[in-house]
Amino acid sequence: MKKTNWVELIQFWMTAAVILMLTAGSVYGAEEKTYEALKLFADVLEELENNYVDEVKPEELVRNAIMGMVGNLDPHSSFMPPDAFEDLQDDTKGEFSGIGIVITMKDGILTVVSPIEGTPAYEAGITAGDIIVKIDDVSTKDIAMWESVKKMRGPRYEQVTITIIREGAPAPLVFTLKRDMIPMTSVRSAIPAPGFGYLRITNFRMNTLDDVVEQLSELEKQENGLKGLIIDLRDNPGGLLDQAIRISDLFIDKGIIVSIKGRIKKNNQEFKAHPNFPERNYPIVTLINGGSASASEIVAGALKDNSRSLILGTTSFGKGSVQTVRPLNKDGFGLKYTIARYYTPSGHSIQAKGIQPDIRVEPGTVEQAPKDDSAFDLILKEKDLKNSLKPEEEAKNKKKTQKDAEIEKLNKDIQVKRALDILISYGVFSKINGTN
Structure with a gap:
């Protein structure tokens, strides 16, 4: 291929575009500016091909120019060569x-x-x-x-x-x-206290909804059902939009979950909740932090704005934009670019703002209070007496399992502990007020 072929090809398409514009009767304005910009690009390409100190590959120059063009739009838009495009599919489908x-x-x-x-x-x-x-x-x-x-x-x-x-x-x-x-499992659960559930979602992959439903079913099998649930979205970077919407729908019976608004009308969408069977009326506390992004912010925003959950922790990441991915040709190139913004049910954009917690609690661990030996007589209890009978559960000499160790770790997590205290308090006050 001659050096001038690439330039001639660009100039050919520029000429064709001008003819189409003339036919449509619109050669001025934005179209004219686009034509001038393309002409400038062709001139630079020709100059570099002919005079740059080393021989250049015009196809590489064009690809690098496209990368620069797309990459300067926003942090989440990119032109991807085949291997990068393939890696993108791995993030939600296969192992890597x-x-x-x-x-x-x-x-x-x-x-x-x-x-x-x-x-x-x-x-x-x-x-x-x-x-x-x-x-x-x-x-x-x-x-x-x-x-x-x-x-x-x-x-x-x-x-x-x-x-x-x-x-x-x-x-x-x-x-x-x-x-x-990198593990594909994105959901796990525990029972930090009798009647209360803990549901950890680490990301939103193709099977996350199924895993959430399975774990919820196990938690809800407790005697008298669930009294309250902690949903942990901390350090959840997001993932698939449809999974976030459907998981939010598990806890919301009516109203908007999230809306998407872009420059083009066809990219505007509104997702609504549906009645759930069985109903899940138990109180929820959702944990977020600066690592909670994108799809996890959609869940937190939907639960918060629909008054379905109290949000606890620190402000989320603030990724409120929607991307689409398009394969470009048979060689495997791909284009990921932003088409819209997310809006919570109350109409707020989380872009660069994030979800604000209802109760701000910094991360940390619960430290055990130091024992004051000088005051032993003031804190002496039955269990401290010599040869005191052990509690029934200890008398059974039950082995400490991995599940027990995980629950112990959760109970030392300040944010989890605070969430559990809130749920327990809610149950106590509901009984006092006669609403339970």
Whole structure:
């Protein structure tokens, strides 16, 4: 192919576009500006082909230009080569090996949205808001999102080193992580106290709704049903929109769940709740934090605005935009771009604002009060007496299971503990007021 062929091809399509505009009687305004911009692009391409110090591949110049064009729209829009487009499908469908973090470009800086629970990044202590400045000693300045994802993924058990800047840390933090398979399980549950349930949703994948329904059914089998539920969406980076909507619908019988509004009318949608059988009338406290993004913010916003749940924790991430993904050609290129914004049932956009908690509680653990030996006589209890009979449950010499250890961990989590206290208090006051 001759060097001028690419330029001639662009000029051909420009001429065809002008003819179509003339036929339609509209050659001025926006169309004329588009034509002038395309002409400028063709001129630059021709100049570089003919005179750049090294020989250039025009198809690479065009692709890089497209990447720049799309990447400058917003942090969530991107033009993806085949391998990056394939990786995008893996995020919600199949397994992949990596370190387990969700990232975004925030003001051109590679930033952690949240670590995925149970992954190398999560276990190492990487947190939402961390800024990744290097991957294997390669700077992330001006790196494309798909490139950074590709660098952090790789064969299982192979190591990757990332350097992070964290607010409040006096120096950069270096993490050497061993890649592992990223877990597809997104839901788990526990019973932190008799009659009360804990439902943890780590992300929204293709089977998340089925897992939520299954776990809920188990929790609701308790004697006298559920008295209250804690839904934990902390560090949940989001995922599939339809899963978030259908999970919200499990707890809301009527009203709007979320609305989507874009520049083009066909992208406008409104999703409404439907009556549930069985009804779920128990009180709910939903936990969120700065790592709760996108689909998890839709759930939290729907439950909050429909007065179905109290929201506890810290302000969520604030990703309130909707993306669509389009395959472009047989070579496997893809285009992801923003088409609309999310709006909560009350009509508020969460973009760059996030969901505000009803009760703000910072993360932490419940510390055991120190024992004052000098005052032992003031706090002496029956259980402290020599040869005192043990409680019945201890007398049964029940072994501590992994489930017990998980519940113990939950009860030391300040935010979970506060949520449980609220639910228990609600039940007590309901009885006092005769509403139960």
